[in-house]
Amino acid sequence: xEGGAPRAPGLRAYVALSQLLGLAALAATGAWLGRYRxxxxxxxxxxxxxxxxxxxxxxxxxxxxxxxxxRVFRTEAKRSAKxxxxxxxxxxxxxxxxxxxxxxxxxGEQGIAHAYxxxxxxxxxxxxxxxxxxxxxxxxxxxxxxxxxxxxxxxxLHVFGGVALLGLSVATCLLGITEMLLFNIRDSYSQFVxxxxxxxxxxLLLVTFGLVVGYIVTREDWKRPPLPEELALxxxxxxxxxxxxxxGSQ
Amino acid sequence: xEGGAPRAPGLRAYVALSQLLGLAALAATGAWLGRYRxxxxxxxxxxxxxxxxxxxxxxxxxxxxxxxxxRVFRTEAKRSAKxxxxxxxxxxxxxxxxxxxxxxxxxGEQGIAHAYxxxxxxxxxxxxxxxxxxxxxxxxxxxxxxxxxxxxxxxxLHVFGGVALLGLSVATCLLGITEMLLFNIRDSYSQFVxxxxxxxxxxLLLVTFGLVVGYIVTREDWKRPPLPEELALxxxxxxxxxxxxxxGSQ
Numbered sequence: 001x002e003g004g005a006p007r008a009p010g011l012r013a014y015v016a017l018s019q020l021l022g023l024a025a026l027a028a029t030g031a032w033l034g035r036y037r038x039x040x041x042x043x044x045x046x047x048x049x050x051x052x053x054x055x056x057x058x059x060x061x062x063x064x065x066x067x068x069x070x071r072v073f074r075t076e077a078k079r080s081a082k083x084x085x086x087x088x089x090x091x092x093x094x095x096x097x098x099x100x101x102x103x104x105x106x107x108g109e110q111g112i113a114h115a116y117x118x119x120x121x122x123x124x125x126x127x128x129x130x131x132x133x134x135x136x137x138x139x140x141x142x143x144x145x146x147x148x149x150x151x152x153x154x155x156x157l158h159v160f161g162g163v164a165l166l167g168l169s170v171a172t173c174l175l176g177i178t179e180m181l182l183f184n185i186r187d188s189y190s191q192f193v194x195x196x197x198x199x200x201x202x203x204l205l206l207v208t209f210g211l212v213v214g215y216i217v218t219r220e221d222w223k224r225p226p227l228p229e230e231l232a233l234x235x236x237x238x239x240x241x242x243x244x245x246x247x248g249s250q
Numbered sequence: 251x252e253g254g255a256p257r258a259p260g261l262r263a264y265v266a267l268s269q270l271l272g273l274a275a276l277a278a279t280g281a282w283l284g285r286y287r288x289x290x291x292x293x294x295x296x297x298x299x300x301x302x303x304x305x306x307x308x309x310x311x312x313x314x315x316x317x318x319x320x321r322v323f324r325t326e327a328k329r330s331a332k333x334x335x336x337x338x339x340x341x342x343x344x345x346x347x348x349x350x351x352x353x354x355x356x357x358g359e360q361g362i363a364h365a366y367x368x369x370x371x372x373x374x375x376x377x378x379x380x381x382x383x384x385x386x387x388x389x390x391x392x393x394x395x396x397x398x399x400x401x402x403x404x405x406x407l408h409v410f411g412g413v414a415l416l417g418l419s420v421a422t423c424l425l426g427i428t429e430m431l432l433f434n435i436r437d438s439y440s441q442f443v444x445x446x447x448x449x450x451x452x453x454l455l456l457v458t459f460g461l462v463v464g465y466i467v468t469r470e471d472w473k474r475p476p477l478p479e480e481l482a483l484x485x486x487x488x489x490x491x492x493x494x495x496x497x498g499s500q
Contacts, residue, residue, distance in 0.1 A: 113440045118428050118453040125454070160468060164461055171421040171457070175428050178368050182432040190363045203368040204375070207421075211414055218410060218468075 008074065008222045014212060015072055021209040022061040028202040029056045036195040037184070042102075047109075050102035052176060058095025059126070059169040060206055062088055064213040067162055071216055074224040081224070086142055089134050096127060119175035126168045133161050163214055170210040174203050258324065258472045264462060265322055271459040272311040278452040279306045286445040287434070298356035302426060304349025309376070309419040310456055312342035314463040317412055321466055324474040331474070336392055339384050346377060369425035376418045383411050413464055420460040424453050 033040055033049045040049040066088035073081045100123075107114055115124055140146045140154050177199050181189055189196045216222060283290055283299045290299040316338035323331045350373075357364055365374050390396045390404045427449050431439055439446045466472060 113442070116440045116442055116446065118424060118431070118450045121450050121454060122424070122457065125457075156470065160465055164464065167417050167421075168457065171417075171424055174368060174372070174421055174425055178425050178428050179432065181368070182429065182436075186432075190366045192363070192366055196366065200368045200371050204371060207372065207375075207418065214414065215410055220406065 007225065008071075011071060011216070011222050014216050015068060018064065018068065018209060018212040018216065021205055021212060022064060025056055025202060025205040025209055026061060028198060028205055029053055032195065032198050032202060036198070037180075045106070045110075047102050048106035051099050051106070052173075052180070054095050054099025054102060055123075055169075055173055055176065056202075056206070058092045058099060059130075060166075060173060060209065062092035062095060063130075063166055063169060064209060066092060067166060067213055067217050070224045071222055074222075075227075078224075078227070078230060082141055086134075086138060089130075089137070093131060093134055096130070100127060117175075117179060119172060119179050122168060122172040122175060126165060126172050129161070130165050130169075133158065133165060159217075163217060166210055166213060170206050173206050177203050257475065258321075261321060261466070261472050264466050265318060268314065268318065268459060268462040268466065271455055271462060272314060275306055275452060275455040275459055276311060278448060278455055279303055282445065282448050282452060286448070287430075292352075295356070295360075297352050297359075300352035301349050301356070302423075302430070304345050304352060305373075305419075305423055305426065306452075306456070308342045308345025308349060309380075310416075310423060310459065312338055312345060313380075313416055313419060314459060316342060317416060317463055317467050320474045321472055324472075325477075327477070328474075328480060332391055336384075336388060339380075339387070343381060343384055346380070350377060367425075367429060369422060369429050372418060372422040372425060376415060376422050379411070380415050380419075383408065383415060409467075413467060416460055416463060420456050423456050427453050 029052055033053060037049050038046055040046055040053055042050060066085055069081050069085040069088065073084065104114060106112075115121065136154065137158055140151050140158070181196055181199050185193060185195055279302055283303060287299050288296055290296055290303055292300060316335055319331050319335040319338065323334065354364060356362075365371060386404065387408055390401050390408070431446055431449050435443060435445055
């Protein structure tokens with residue numbers, strides 16, 4: 001899972017930390033739903049609990065790991081890294097859509113309106129933009145037809161959008177945690193009951209995961225160095241677009 | 251408020267958009283508190299309403315504008331930009347501390363526990379880290395004693411921390427909006443009542459402000475170009491530290 005460490009001191013440790021935080025967030029979600037919310041099932045009231053589990057797994061953990069691909073496999077061929085990046089984002093999107101289906105069906109069954117809250121608005125925006133970003137990424141970077149100049153112009157927006165969408169996804173999860181606590185333990189939340197402390201801790205784990213992933217992918221000296229064969233291409237490409245550094249290889 | 255446009259096409263328009271979004275968020279906060287929550291005062295129950303107003307003004311709008319200083323005044327002397335950057339962050343911190351006092355006093359009067367919720371935890375973390383970041387920034391970049399090598403090592407962390415703290419501040423505001431709505435209009439929120447729609451819109455305005463500011467400060471070709479006299483210094487400095495690009499002038 002970790003490569004190219006000689007040229008990126010410290011990267012391994014930060015990637016390991018991010019994975020520990022992501023797994024701890026998943027464990028905290030499982031513990032919360034299992035111990036205090038009756039568990040998870042695709043039937044009845046427990047279907048609603050599939051929503052937070054899918055979102056922590058897909059919209060945070062898998063999405064974050066998809067961003068890390070270019071750092072973790074920084075000395076592999078770019079084409080392989082791209083495919084894994086697209087595959088992880090695709091899996092994240094799929095899991096998030098299942099998570100969306102869980103809450104839509106649960107709300108429908110209980111006669112609750114859809115997407116009325118700030119959590120719902122942020123979630124809808126995040127999911128729509130995430131799907132759009134995936135399609136654009138596929139069209140520009142994996143589909144063979146896109147011109148190099150177009151790719152170069154879209155790339156910085158794709159990179160910014162990726163980090164921004166992880167941030168928005170984490171924020172949406174925090175809103176969901178707050179809603180769930182205020183709907184279920186509104187009166188005891190302020191007495192620091194264990195469920196509240198556990199769910200707050202989950203929130204901080206998600207924030208810290210997002211921060212560590214964001215730090216890893218934006219740190220200049222950990223960026224993926226272009227391979228020798230890419231460098232020649234990249235220099236031609238720079239001449240074409242006059243704006244892209246040959247070192248800025250996603 | 252806008253300078254250096256010839257070498258940064260598009261920057262003016264994005265800065266103008268950010269200011270419109272920030273002012274719209276402030277107006278939406280005022281409208282929400284004034285029309286649906288009885289207004290703002292430093293006495294009785296209305297003191298609690300000073301909290302969101304201070305936080306949208308200090309922890310989001312002023313904090314965001316402090317980040318924009320190096321882009322808006324990108325052709326001014328660096329020392330002047332630094333001073334304004336520190337001054338705006340200092341004002342943001344001051345306003346946020348007043349906002350914190352408002353909620354602490356209101357909770358104290360009403361016998362509500364402090365900082366029990368995820369909103370409280372995120373807010374406490376954001377404010378503590380923000381104060382720390384201000385002190386470190388002052389110590390490294392404004393106080394004359396700091397060695398150039400130390401400054402160069404701290405700078406990328408300072409820049410990442412600045413953007414991350416704006417993101418965390420916006421997320422904390424979204425949590426506060428959700429709490430306030432669920433405590434006040436829990437039963438009618440799902441019927442898309444005007445107060446809920448207005449407060450959700452405020453949330454989206456804050457998110458969009460954060461995204462636009464984040465985009466402006468991280469876009470590579472809008473970065474502050476070093477002035478000729480800084481370039482010489484910067485090259486010496488690069489030789490000393492072997493890691494800093496002379497173009498990466500905050």
